[in-house]
Amino acid sequence: MTDDLTLNMNAYLPLRDVVFHTLREAILKGDLKPGERLMELQLAAKLGVSRTPIREAIRMLEQEGLAVTMPRKGAEVAKMTLKDMEDVLEIREALDELAVRIACEKITEEQLKKLIAVKEEFEANTKSGDLKKIAESDVLFHDIIYMATGNPKLVTMLNNLREQVYRYRVEYIKNPKNYPVLIAEHEAIVEGVKNHDAKKASGAMHEHVANQAAAVKEIIQGQE
Amino acid sequence: MTDDLTLNMNAYLPLRDVVFHTLREAILKGDLKPGERLMELQLAAKLGVSRTPIREAIRMLEQEGLAVTMPRKGAEVAKMTLKDMEDVLEIREALDELAVRIACEKITEEQLKKLIAVKEEFEANTKSGDLKKIAESDVLFHDIIYMATGNPKLVTMLNNLREQVYRYRVEYIKNPKNYPVLIAEHEAIVEGVKNHDAKKASGAMHEHVANQAAAVKEIIQGQE
């Protein structure tokens, strides 16, 4: 744990939630590395709280798949093997397709406008080269589709799945040679949704996620 | 909470896990009813433990969607509206189809044999009329397919989704007029899997889940 890990206390939330969000962020950003132990006393000291909220936050991380605990040995950040990632991506493919199919039926005019706007924003951002903005607009693009399903449970699950790929996906976005493909894929998805053509949209989404999946797998293999 | 809620202490597990499983069972069986408050002191007294493991178990239930907590107000058993159930079933449909598609590719000879055996066991059980056995063999039937995917994350998710429908599904199984349909659907699924025909298998699974979905929805509407 090389990081400072300071709490963000602005809102009035139970400490367990603040700790939970802090630790989750740290894990997703890579500040807490896979396999790193999550020691209660240490985290409590670092975050300036007692062990109780730390423990509860760990229980929550555990259920989200971001931490693993061995009884009497404590918790550690979940390791992601290539196989784990493939498993996640397999599910994500199916659910992202489902989401876009539903979105084709249910999307409102307003959401559609927003989707098109964000698609263009994404394209602009790839030109500026600001990685953070690129990632943000990509996330937003998919969020709009998720929201358009009107299925909050699906949204939660997809967010959770996306989270798990997060660390590696950044690498994918770093490489500018992927931009044209990404843009074309987004374009195809929008085209499908706009025409309420579930077949086209889900096909495009399938390709989009599958390409990302392939790239992420390559990145992981490169790291091993 | 009309129930006794005694702990099952046979295995050596942390109390939080024992409490978690106990509460989960109670919720799924309907002993703890939707909307019922989960008061820490009360549960702690009833289960003979302190508040700490109770709290941690509640955090876990929360992440599984079985409990909802309002800060400073406490937790209660999650209510399932018709909409919630539709949302869950929508996801389940997609993932069950995914599972059976993968199973078509990956299932081993041994698993296939087992699947056929359990299918027949299910048929036999419908004839005997033992509800518990019917439900068990139905669960097992689907479990074999889940396991055949070789994707533990998918298995976990599907189990979780299934859990959420559990309370209502029992009603579905109670009605003997559904048995011929269920048997035919299982037959079609097995047929598809056996021939590694993903299209047929996923079509059959789609119908299977969709039928159940329709029935569950009817039951809920009847209750409201």
Add this chain to the structure above:
DNA sequence: GATACAATCATTGTATACAAAATACAGAGG
């Protein structure tokens, strides 16, 4: 020098204590 064993230390598991917020209720005032 290697191995077995004991003592010590670090860390988790559980219980309890204390603080703060929310709720329930009773009494005063209109």
Add this chain to the structure above:
DNA sequence: CCTCTGTATTTTGTATACAATGATTGTATC
């Protein structure tokens, strides 16, 4: 009779204390 308000009680949130387990280190013996 209703409403408002202040107080008592309940309940959650957080911290701390104690117990038990597991890891580590050091020492004695072969």
